[in-house]
Amino acid sequence: MRGKLETIVGAMFAGKTSELLKRILWAKHQDKKIIVMKPNIDNRYSNQKIITHNDLSHDCYPMINWKTALEEFEFKKNKVDVVFLDEIQFMDTKDTITNVENILNQGIDVVCAGLDQDSRGKPWETSSMLLGLSDKILKIYGFCNVCGIEATKTFRKTEGGERTKVGASNIYEPRCLKHWEPR
Numbered sequence: 219m220r221g222k223l224e225t226i227v228g229a230m231f232a233g234k235t236s237e238l239l240k241r242i243l244w245a246k247h248q249d250k251k252i253i254v255m256k257p258n259i260d261n262r263y264s265n266q267k268i269i270t271h272n273d274l275s276h277d278c279y280p281m282i283n284w285k286t287a288l289e290e291f292e293f294k295k296n297k298v299d300v301v302f303l304d305e306i307q308f309m310d311t312k313d314t315i316t317n318v319e320n321i322l323n324q325g326i327d328v329v330c331a332g333l334d335q336d337s338r339g340k341p342w343e344t345s346s347m348l349l350g351l352s353d354k355i356l357k358i359y360g361f362c363n364v365c366g367i368e369a370t371k372t373f374r375k376t377e378g379g380e381r382t383k384v385g386a387s388n389i390y391e392p393r394c395l396k397h398w399e400p401r
C-alpha cells in the first residue's frame with residue numbers, strides 16, 4: 219500500500235513545527251521507525267534539531283540536498299515507517315516531489331511542514347507542489363501582531379532583502395489581511 223502524505227502549512231509563527239513535533243512524538247510512542255530532516259539552509263537556532271518558537275525540539279538530519287540524504291538513509295519500508303520534513307519551502311522543488319513520491323511508493327508515510335507563502339504573498343513552489351500531492355492537508359493560523367485576529371500572512375518588518383531570508387521575530391511577524399502588505 220502506498221504511504222500517506224500529510225502537509226502542514228501556514229504563515230510564520232502559526233505553530234507548524236509544533237504540529238510536526240506532535241506527530242513525531244506520537245510516531246515514536248507507537249514505536250515507529252522515523253527519519254526527521256530539514257534543509258541545511260535554516261540554521262536559526264541549531265542545524266541538528268528542529269526547534270519550535272517556544273523551544274521544544276527534536277533531533278534532525280540537516281539536509282544539504284536529496285542526493286546526500288539518499289546516501290545517508292535507505293528509504294525502504296523495513297527500515298523506516300514515517301519520514302518527517304520541516305521547512306519544505308527551502309527544498310528543491312523537482313527533487314523533493316520525485317523523492318517524496320518514491321518514498322510514498324515504498325509504503326512509507328511522509329509528513330511535511332512549511333510556509334505556503336512568502337512575505338510577498340507568493341506561493342512557495344515546493345510547498346504548493348506537495349500540497350497538490352497530499353492526501354491530507356492542515357492549514358494553521360497565527361494571530362495578527364497588530365489586532366490579534368486570525369493571521370494568514372507573514373509580514374516582513376524590514377524592506378528589501380532576498381526571498382529566502384530566514385529569520386525569527388526580528389524580521390517577520392504574523393498579520394491579518396487588513397494589516398499586511400507584500401514586502
Ligand SMILES: [Zn+2]
Pocket residue numbers: 362363364365366367393394395396397
Ligand atoms: Zn490585524
